[in-house]
Structure formats: structure tokens, C-alpha cells
Amino acid sequence: MSLLDHDCFNKVSRRYAILIDVGYLYAAAAEVLLGATSRREYKVDAEPLISALISRARSQLPDGELLRVYWFDAARDRVPTVDQRVIAHMELVKVRLGNLNSRGQQKGVDAMIRTDLEQLARHRAIHEAILLAGDEDMVSAVEIAQAYGVRVHVWGVEPPYGTNQAERLVWEADTVDVISGDDCRPYFAKLGTAAAASAKIAGAPVAEPVPQQPSPASVFGQRHSVAVTMSAAEALEEAEQARPAFVRSTTGGKFDQDVVISIGEYVAHKWVLTRGRENIADLLPGPTLPTVIDKELLVEAEKELGYSLRDHPGARIWVRDGFWERVNREFNIER
Incomplete structure (x- = not known):
């Protein structure tokens, strides 16, 4: 193998991907900045936010090569919103959509994140992964990726108090980084009453409420229990909307x-x-x-x-x- 070939091999082996749980990112940042618990209450300037996250990754992994950003969000009937369509046209960004039910809850997003992280690692597509998420459900995927030799860097958003990430997820990470509220501030703005009402009519995704004193169990266990307690009428309504x-x-x-x-x-x-x-x-x-x-x-x-x-x-x-x-x-x- 020539020196040139060796250098090219090393560059490819240092490739990384950024996987972002948008529901977690938006909810956590909106809470610390605006005290908001619903996605209808604020607007996010997503394009420069994504660019800032890419810049942050490049500063932390200067020798790496970005494969792409995976943007995991949700939409009614999985039909992208105008904002999501704009994001999908960004270079090196892949929008992955779960379903958003009538209660404003995301379905299938966690499973897509786990699957993509595991597949990237299994097929040796990346050497390192940046995971911006907080759910304990990510732990198994982190462990599998690490078993394939991938370093997993878990990012979180600064909480107003306590924690907004599952403790086990933080434990399993190779490195942990916290994005401050000040870093998020330029991209989040609270909507006025009229704008918030318009967003509600348009069916904007809703962030799940965060308890007053959150813990990993309370923050990340709720989404599993809701599906069990959903009434037959609500299930039929969701099926019709989907x-x-x-x-x-x-x-x-x-x-x-x-x-x-x-x-x-x-x-x-x-x-x-x-x-x-x-x-x-x-x-x-x-x-x-x-x-x-x-x-x-x-x-x-x-x-x-x-x-x-x-x-x-x-x-x-x-x-x-x-x-x-x-x-x-x-x-x-x-x-």
C-alpha cells in the first residue's frame, strides 16, 4: 500500500455522522431558554442551528470527515412540513420522519435513530458518532455501535435544573458534551399569541411536557406508557389521521x-x-x-x-x- 493510499484509508476510517433527536433538542432548548413546553409556542431557525452544530462537531473532531447529519423529527402522516422540506434540501443533511399522532406524540423516531446508528456501525460506514439525544432507549444502540469499534460522543442541552438525559446513556458514552443555553439562544424565538394559534391550526409538532422536577425515569418513561393507556377511540382517530x-x-x-x-x-x-x-x-x-x-x-x-x-x-x-x-x-x- 502506497503512502497516498494509506492516508486515504485513514481519512475514510475517521468518518463520522451526527444523529439528532429533534424532539429532544427542541424541547430541552425551549425549556431552558423560554420556559416553553409545547412546540407551538416557539419557532426555530433550523438551518443556521444545524450549521452551528456541524461547526461544533468539526471543531471537536478536526481530523474527521462528516458523512452526514441525520435529522430525526416527526410529522402528521409523515408528510414533511415546510420547515422540514427546507432542511431536507441542505447539503449533508438527511431528514428522517416518524409519525406524529393526534396527541402530538412522536412515534417511531427512537427506533429509527437506533436502527441507523447500528447500521452505520455494522457496515463500517463511520468511525465515530455524535448522538444528540437524551432517551435511555438509545443505550442499546450505543453499546452495539461501540462493539463495532465506533466511538460515541453524546451531546446534551443544558437543563434548567437537574438533568434532561438518561443517566445510563451518559454512562455509556465515550465522551459527553453539553450545549449551553447561550449557544442555542440565537436560533429560538417565542411566538406571540396569534402566531401560536396559527401554529396550532397548522398542526405543528408538539414537544412533550417536561415535569417540574425531571428524572430519567419520569422524562423518558412516559412515552412508553402513553401507548398502553390510549383508548380505542384515540387509536381509531390516529389511524384515520395516518x-x-x-x-x-x-x-x-x-x-x-x-x-x-x-x-x-x-x-x-x-x-x-x-x-x-x-x-x-x-x-x-x-x-x-x-x-x-x-x-x-x-x-x-x-x-x-x-x-x-x-x-x-x-x-x-x-x-x-x-x-x-x-x-x-x-x-x-x-x-
């Missing part, structure tokens, strides 16, 4: 195979987001679903179609095919 536009507009009153398969894929995608990868993994390896789950799948598909599948065995098969195509893709299973 219906993708392309399904509504292409059914056309007939059973088109591609449309029916896409509905099966959509139902599987929604299940992974709302029930978690762990629960969906119990269905593997397939292709036969438990009777109760199979019935639920067909009911969900009928809601999207607006027609009964009882007398259409071929369409029922297409729904199941779409379901398994999505699940197999999610879990990287080849058939």
Missing part, C-alpha cells in the same frame, strides 16, 4: 392489485411505527399470520379501501403479500 393520501386517491372504486398491495405495505409500516420492532418481530418468519392478527390486517385494509374483502380472496392475498413485503424489507429478510 391514512396516506396516495391510498385515498388511487383506489378508484375497484381492486387494483398494486393499490391493494400498497395498502398492505402501509398497514405493516404503521404497525412497526406504533407497536415497535420488538412486537412485529414476534410475527416472523411468516408468511402465515396468527388468526387474530390476520383478521386485524384485513379489517385495516378494508378501512382504507372502503370495501369489504370478504368475497374477494385474491385481494386478501394481495393485502398479505404487501404486508410481508414491508415487514421483510424492514427486517432485511430476503425471500
